[in-house]
Amino acid sequence: MNKEENIRHSLSHILAIAIKEKYPDVKFGFGPAIENGFYYDFDNLKITEEDLKEIEKRMKHLVKQNLTFEQKEISKKEAKELFKEQPYKLEQIDEIEGETVSTYKTLDFIDLCAGPHIENTKEIKPDTFKLDKLAGAYFKGDEKNQMLTRIYGIAFESKEKLDDYLKMLEEAEKRDHKKLGKELDLFSFHPEAPGCVYWHPKGMILWDMLEKFGQNIRKKYGYEKIKTPQIAKNNLWITSGHWDHYKDDMFIINVEEEIYCLKPMDCPFNIQIFQTKQRSYKDLPIRYTEIGHVMRNEKSGELNGLFRVREITQDDSHVFLREDQIEEEISRLIQMINEYYSALNIEPNFFLSTRPDNFMGEIETWDKAEDDLKNVLQKHNINYGLKEKDGAFYGPKIDINIKDALKRSWQVATIQLDFQLPSKFKCEYIDEKGEKKTPVMLHAAIFGSFERMIGILTEHYTGNFPFWLAPVQISIIPVSENHKDYAYKVKQELLGVRVEVRDENETVSKKIREVAKSKVPYIITVGDKEMQNNTVSIRKRGNEDLGEMSIQEFINLENKK
RNA sequence: GCCGACGUAGUUCAGUGGUAGAACACUCCCUUGGUAAGGGAGAGGUCAAGAGUUCAAUUCUCUUCGUCGGCUCCA
Numbered sequence: 001m002n003k004e005e006n007i008r009h010s011l012s013h014i015l016a017i018a019i020k021e022k023y024p025d026v027k028f029g030f031g032p033a034i035e036n037g038f039y040y041d042f043d044n045l046k047i048t049e050e051d052l053k054e055i056e057k058r059m060k061h062l063v064k065q066n067l068t069f070e071q072k073e074i075s076k077k078e079a080k081e082l083f084k085e086q087p088y089k090l091e092q093i094d095e096i097e098g099e100t101v102s103t104y105k106t107l108d109f110i111d112l113c114a115g116p117h118i119e120n121t122k123e124i125k126p127d128t129f130k131l132d133k134l135a136g137a138y139f140k141g142d143e144k145n146q147m148l149t150r151i152y153g154i155a156f157e158s159k160e161k162l163d164d165y166l167k168m169l170e171e172a173e174k175r176d177h178k179k180l181g182k183e184l185d186l187f188s189f190h191p192e193a194p195g196c197v198y199w200h201p202k203g204m205i206l207w208d209m210l211e212k213f214g215q216n217i218r219k220k221y222g223y224e225k226i227k228t229p230q231i232a233k234n235n236l237w238i239t240s241g242h243w244d245h246y247k248d249d250m251f252i253i254n255v256e257e258e259i260y261c262l263k264p265m266d267c268p269f270n271i272q273i274f275q276t277k278q279r280s281y282k283d284l285p286i287r288y289t290e291i292g293h294v295m296r297n298e299k300s301g302e303l304n305g306l307f308r309v310r311e312i313t314q315d316d317s318h319v320f321l322r323e324d325q326i327e328e329e330i331s332r333l334i335q336m337i338n339e340y341y342s343a344l345n346i347e348p349n350f351f352l353s354t355r356p357d358n359f360m361g362e363i364e365t366w367d368k369a370e371d372d373l374k375n376v377l378q379k380h381n382i383n384y385g386l387k388e389k390d391g392a393f394y395g396p397k398i399d400i401n402i403k404d405a406l407k408r409s410w411q412v413a414t415i416q417l418d419f420q421l422p423s424k425f426k427c428e429y430i431d432e433k434g435e436k437k438t439p440v441m442l443h444a445a446i447f448g449s450f451e452r453m454i455g456i457l458t459e460h461y462t463g464n465f466p467f468w469l470a471p472v473q474i475s476i477i478p479v480s481e482n483h484k485d486y487a488y489k490v491k492q493e494l495l496g497v498r499v500e501v502r503d504e505n506e507t508v509s510k511k512i513r514e515v516a517k518s519k520v521p522y523i524i525t526v527g528d529k530e531m532q533n534n535t536v537s538i539r540k541r542g543n544e545d546l547g548e549m550s551i552q553e554f555i556n557l558e559n560k561k
Numbered sequence: 562g563c564c565g566a567c568g569u570a571g572u573u574c575a576g577u578g579g580u581a582g583a584a585c586a587c588u589c590c591c592u593u594g595g596u597a598a599g600g601g602a603g604a605g606g607u608c609a610a611g612a613g614u615u616c617a618a619u620u621c622u623c624u625u626c627g628u629c630g631g632c633u634c635c636a
Contacts, residue, residue, distance in 0.1 A: 137632045147564065246635095296636080505592090509596060
């Protein structure tokens with residue numbers, strides 16, 4: 001434990017004291033140190049963000065009193081007597097191992113807490129922390145439990161570090177894809193279709209380029225493109241097991257007294273295509289890829305810009321294979337993922353997600369599947385985190401997460417190893433002995449969804465998309481009316497490049513300003529000089545003047561990269 | 562879904578219990594231009610929607626919808 005963490009932990013304790021003074025009847029939950037600060041959960045606390053200011057003031061006052069934290073181990077029996085009015089603390093006492101529990105005392109406030117804390121609040125400078133925001137949070141993170149009121153604070157060792165953090169938040173705001181999406185005219189949302197994206201022409205270029213980029217790589221790895229229905233009868237998902245797990249989150253339509261669903265995922269359809277023929281072991285692996293439009297009724301509070309939508313477009317793949325092909329095929333997928341993300345200049349963070357509580361099938365099968373995934377990760381020397389119990393109900397997964405501007409982690413790519421669905425659907429192939437066998441299935445998405453990926457990329461590049469992705473690649477600004485024709489001539493020579501000619505009746509400065517704000521990679525200016533020399537003057541995004549050159553010189557320059 | 566904050570012109574935002582404001586964008590006119598805003602005029606709003614309190618509500622209260630930050634969830 002480092003000092004900063006001790007400070008944060010101690011501040012949560014001080015927060016509890018300040019709250020207790022003003023709201024004597026509160027019940028205390030947990031109050032840990034977290035990244036960038038701390039929080040404390042309270043029950044029976046009705047409070048608004050307005051009140052936080054006063055509490056923060058009181059905390060600063062308390063900190064200045066040079067208060068001490070006295071640690072004391074007491075017996076569980078003693079603790080239960082001490083915390084008899086505190087139901088959440090009593091529950092914690094029962095869960096702590098051993099005969100004694102640790103308490104910390106400051107003034108006359110005693111908290112159940114393993115610590116450690118700093119020794120004295122004089123180690124905390126009042127200008128290094130502040131209360132941040134309010135949130136509801138379920139006790140122990142379980143939806144079935146009571147929702148407590150959580151107060152978040154941010155705290156650092158020094159004012160400089162706090163200021164750096166606040167500055168990072170400010171910068172993150174500028175990178176926010178929801179803001180950039182509006183400014184760069186990429187997409188919009190409307191109240192009539194919450195969680196569904198309206199793609200504008202410029203956003204659609206990003207989409208199309210990414211789709212092409214992805215499909216080219218998929219082709220190279222032997223994937224064949226398919227397309228499957230948007231709605232289907234619910235028995236399909238009863239068979240797959242999704243109905244049991246997710247029916248509340250599916251969009252359901254009644255048609256002629258039957259129940260249809262908007263498809264929430266593509267897998268069963270892929271299986272049905274596999275089943276249209278008798279398959280030989282020699283046919284495997286069969287690799288399908290699909291741009292899958294799936295609809296999931298995500299809870300309203302979970303929607304978040306492009307990161308969490310209800311209408312999701314996955315770059316989905318399903319591979320049917322023999323057991324002896326598992327490692328090789330997963331290796332190929334990892335290779336493919338690395339190829340994608342290195343081209344996008346993004347570092348993928350790998351995770352292994354293991355068997356959830358509501359799993360389908362046999363534990364032995366799961367253990368083997370998890371081992372298979374581990375082996376491949378190790379073979380590729382990949383450092384991966386563990387997401388325990390976070391697998392799909394039909395199989396464990398390798399997930400790839402990427403952080404947004406606010407450093408929140410979002411799952412993008414996923415590789416899922418599935419022994420369950422093929423057998424649920426009685427999928428089979430004929431092996432070399434002429435016997436029927438059930439294939440294994442891999443589910444994989446590389447972007448995850450186009451929506452989320454475009455959100456992530458927008459924040460990653462702060463809207464400064466690389467040349468190949470930029471919706472407008474070059475803006476040509478004619479200096480005056482007389483140079484318009486030449487500007488269009490230059491445009492014609494830049495065949496296959498997304499070029500716009502800014503010939504509206506405005507000053508050059510103004511047009512430069514507008515184009516620069518729209519983050520176009522290159523600005524070409526043409527006037528008398530260029531017309532005479534048959535050249536263009538080029539300015540690169542970021543205000544770098546490349547000077548005058550011929551169009552061919554410019555093309556060579558960009559191609560070299 | 563839950564907790565909290567927010568919702569005023571196309572956009573970014575002021576503002577008020579008594580006829581609704583700016584900047585940018587838009588339209589028109591002047592200007593024919595050399596690297597981040599040339600000048601002028603005009604148009605544009607049921608102040609998210611609904612209900613209540615009030616002589617009067619964009620402003621106060623409640624409900625609904627939406628957005629954001631968390632929690633939960635994420636096949």
